[in-house]
Amino acid sequence: MLDRIDIVNLALIEDIHIDFHEGFNVLSGETGAGKSIILGAMSLLMGEKADGSLVRTGASEASVAAMVSIAQNHSILSTLVDKGIAPEDGSLLIRRVVKKSGRGSIYIQSIPVTRSDLSEISDVLFDMHGQHEHQSLLSSDRQRRVLDSYGNLGEDLQAYASEYRILEELHQEYLRVQQELAQASKEEDYLSFVVEELEKAQLKSNEDEELEAEIGVLSQYETIHESLELVHDNLKNSTGEGAVNTLALAVQAAKKAARSDISLEELSSRLETSLLEVQDIAESIRDRLSTMSFSQARLDELQSRLAQLQRLKKKYGPSLEAVISFRDASKAKLQQSSVADDYMHDLSKKIEVQETLVGQLGLRLRDKRIAAANRLQEQIATRLSHLGMPHVVFSIDITERQRTVHGSDQVDFLFSANLGEPKRSLKEIASGGELSRVMLAVKTVLAQDDDVETLVFDEVDAGIGGAVAIAVGEQMAELATTRQVIAITHLASIAAKADKHFVVHKETDAGRTFTKIRPVENDERVQEIARMLSGHGNDEKAIAHARSLLS
Structure with missing residues (x-):
C-alpha cells in the first residue's frame, strides 16, 4: 500500500507531500491544475523513462520518493530478497532522482537499483490504469496468473510444474548423451x-x-x-x-x-x-x-x-x-x-512415460482453467454492464501454445464494448476511460485473488455520467474495501464515494506558478464537490446536491 509520496522540483511542483488513505483516495481539481504531474511522478516510481525537461526551472534535479507498506505474506518479498533488499518494519522506501541532464538514480531502501529492477518490483505493488505503460493485466502471462489465482489452481499448477521439470531434465540428459x-x-x-x-x-x-x-x-x-x-x-x-x-x-x-x-x-x-x-x-x-x-x-x-x-x-x-x-x-x-545404447533406450522409455504424465496433468489443468474462465468472464461482464457498457462482450480465450512450465495454455482476455464490433485483446483498446472501466471490473472481481494492493485510475470517468458514474463510484468504493484505490476524477458522484479527498490547485507567488495539493474535509469538501457539479463552489443548489451525495 502506498502510504506517502514526496515530490520535489517536478514541473510546476516545488515540494509537496501526500499521505494517502488505505481505502479510496480521490484527486480532483481544475483542468490544468497539475493532476497529470502527480500521475507522472507515480509513473516515475513505476519505472517510466525520465526526461530532464521534467525538472522545475531553476532546479538542478527533481526527486520522487514513496513509502510503501508491504504485507508479511506478499509475493514481492522473494524478489526483494533475491536483490538483497529487506523491508524495514514492513515498509519500503523507493526514491528516484532525475537530473537536468536526463540522467538520474534509483534507490530502494538506500540500495541503488536499475530501472528494470524498479519496474519489476513496482509492477507487483501498483497498477496504473489509463496509462498504457503500467497495466499489468495487458500481458497474457499476467492474465494467466490471475486466472490461476481466481480458480485456486496453485496445487494443480505445482503438480504439473514438478513433473514438467523432471521431463525437461530427462530431455536434457538424452540430448547430452546423444x-x-x-x-x-x-x-x-x-x-x-x-x-x-x-x-x-x-x-x-x-x-x-x-x-x-x-x-x-x-x-x-x-x-x-x-x-x-x-x-x-x-x-x-x-x-x-x-x-x-x-x-x-x-x-x-x-x-x-x-x-x-x-x-x-x-x-x-x-x-x-x-x-x-x-x-x-x-x-x-x-x-x-x-x-x-x-x-x-x-x-x-x-x-x-x-x-x-x-x-x-x-x-x-x-x-x-x-x-x-x-x-x-x-x-x-x-x-x-558400448553401454550407451542401453542407457539411451532406458531414457527413451522414461521420457515416454513422463510425456504421458505431463500431458495428462496439462489437460487436467486446462479443463480447470476453462471452468474458471467461464465463471470469471461472466462475473466481469456483469460488472461491466453496470458500468455503462450494456452491450459489452467479455471473454477469456484459452488456446494451445508451446508447452512451458506453466502449461500449454495461452490465456487472453478479449473485449468488445459495442454491438457488431469484434472482440479485441485488452492491449488493443484505445480509450483510456473504456480500458479503465474494464480494469475496474476485473480488479473488483479479482479483489481477493490478486496481490497488487494499490490501484491508480485515471480517465475512469471519461465519457460517462449519471447513473453510470454513480455505479463506477460505488464499484471503486467496493474495491477499496480490500485494495487501496487512488483515482483522478472530474465527476462529483465518484469523488463523493472516497474515504479521502485531495484537491490539486495552482498558486502564483513572485511571478512563478506552483502546483499544490491539500486534503479537504467537511465544508471544504462540500465546496469542492459543489464546484465539480456546477463549476462554482458557492452555488447553493450545487452545495445542497454535494451534501446529498456525501451523505
Missing part, C-alpha cells in the same frame, strides 16, 4: 589408435623424472667413479696414511689424555664418534664403488625410452601425468559407446 555419442562416433578411430599407442607404451607415473635421474648418473659415470675413489683413498688406503688411521691415532691420544684429565673425556668421546662416522662413510663409498658399473647399452636404452616419452608428451599433453589422463579418458569414451 551429443556425446555422436562426438564419440566421430572420434572412435582416433581414440582407438590413441588407446592402442598409449597402452603399448606402458606408461608409469613420474617415469620420465626417474629416467632423467638415471641417465644423469650414467652420463657422468667416469667423473663420479674417479671422485669416489679419490674420496676413499683419502679416507682409508693401504699405506695407512688415510684419514681413518689418522683419526684412530688421535682418538688413542685423546683417551690417554682424558685418563689424566677427566675434563677431556667429552672431547675424547666426540673424537671417537667422528672416527666411527668417517669409518662408516669410507665403507659406504667402498660398497658403492664395488657395485658401480657402466653400460653403454643401458644408457642407450634409457635415452631411447625418454625420447619416446617426450614424443608422447608433445603429442598428447605437456606432462606425463596429462598423457596418462588422456589415455584413461579416451578409454572411458570408447567404453561408453
Whole structure:
C-alpha cells in the first residue's frame, strides 16, 4: 500500500507531500491544475523513462520518493530478497532522482537499483490504469496468473510444474548423451589408435623424472667413479696414511689424555664418534664403488625410452601425468559407446512415460482453467454492464501454445464494448476511460485473488455520467474495501464515494506558478464537490446536491 509520496522540483511542483488513505483516495481539481504531474511522478516510481525537461526551472534535479507498506505474506518479498533488499518494519522506501541532464538514480531502501529492477518490483505493488505503460493485466502471462489465482489452481499448477521439470531434465540428459555419442562416433578411430599407442607404451607415473635421474648418473659415470675413489683413498688406503688411521691415532691420544684429565673425556668421546662416522662413510663409498658399473647399452636404452616419452608428451599433453589422463579418458569414451545404447533406450522409455504424465496433468489443468474462465468472464461482464457498457462482450480465450512450465495454455482476455464490433485483446483498446472501466471490473472481481494492493485510475470517468458514474463510484468504493484505490476524477458522484479527498490547485507567488495539493474535509469538501457539479463552489443548489451525495 502506498502510504506517502514526496515530490520535489517536478514541473510546476516545488515540494509537496501526500499521505494517502488505505481505502479510496480521490484527486480532483481544475483542468490544468497539475493532476497529470502527480500521475507522472507515480509513473516515475513505476519505472517510466525520465526526461530532464521534467525538472522545475531553476532546479538542478527533481526527486520522487514513496513509502510503501508491504504485507508479511506478499509475493514481492522473494524478489526483494533475491536483490538483497529487506523491508524495514514492513515498509519500503523507493526514491528516484532525475537530473537536468536526463540522467538520474534509483534507490530502494538506500540500495541503488536499475530501472528494470524498479519496474519489476513496482509492477507487483501498483497498477496504473489509463496509462498504457503500467497495466499489468495487458500481458497474457499476467492474465494467466490471475486466472490461476481466481480458480485456486496453485496445487494443480505445482503438480504439473514438478513433473514438467523432471521431463525437461530427462530431455536434457538424452540430448547430452546423444551429443556425446555422436562426438564419440566421430572420434572412435582416433581414440582407438590413441588407446592402442598409449597402452603399448606402458606408461608409469613420474617415469620420465626417474629416467632423467638415471641417465644423469650414467652420463657422468667416469667423473663420479674417479671422485669416489679419490674420496676413499683419502679416507682409508693401504699405506695407512688415510684419514681413518689418522683419526684412530688421535682418538688413542685423546683417551690417554682424558685418563689424566677427566675434563677431556667429552672431547675424547666426540673424537671417537667422528672416527666411527668417517669409518662408516669410507665403507659406504667402498660398497658403492664395488657395485658401480657402466653400460653403454643401458644408457642407450634409457635415452631411447625418454625420447619416446617426450614424443608422447608433445603429442598428447605437456606432462606425463596429462598423457596418462588422456589415455584413461579416451578409454572411458570408447567404453561408453558400448553401454550407451542401453542407457539411451532406458531414457527413451522414461521420457515416454513422463510425456504421458505431463500431458495428462496439462489437460487436467486446462479443463480447470476453462471452468474458471467461464465463471470469471461472466462475473466481469456483469460488472461491466453496470458500468455503462450494456452491450459489452467479455471473454477469456484459452488456446494451445508451446508447452512451458506453466502449461500449454495461452490465456487472453478479449473485449468488445459495442454491438457488431469484434472482440479485441485488452492491449488493443484505445480509450483510456473504456480500458479503465474494464480494469475496474476485473480488479473488483479479482479483489481477493490478486496481490497488487494499490490501484491508480485515471480517465475512469471519461465519457460517462449519471447513473453510470454513480455505479463506477460505488464499484471503486467496493474495491477499496480490500485494495487501496487512488483515482483522478472530474465527476462529483465518484469523488463523493472516497474515504479521502485531495484537491490539486495552482498558486502564483513572485511571478512563478506552483502546483499544490491539500486534503479537504467537511465544508471544504462540500465546496469542492459543489464546484465539480456546477463549476462554482458557492452555488447553493450545487452545495445542497454535494451534501446529498456525501451523505
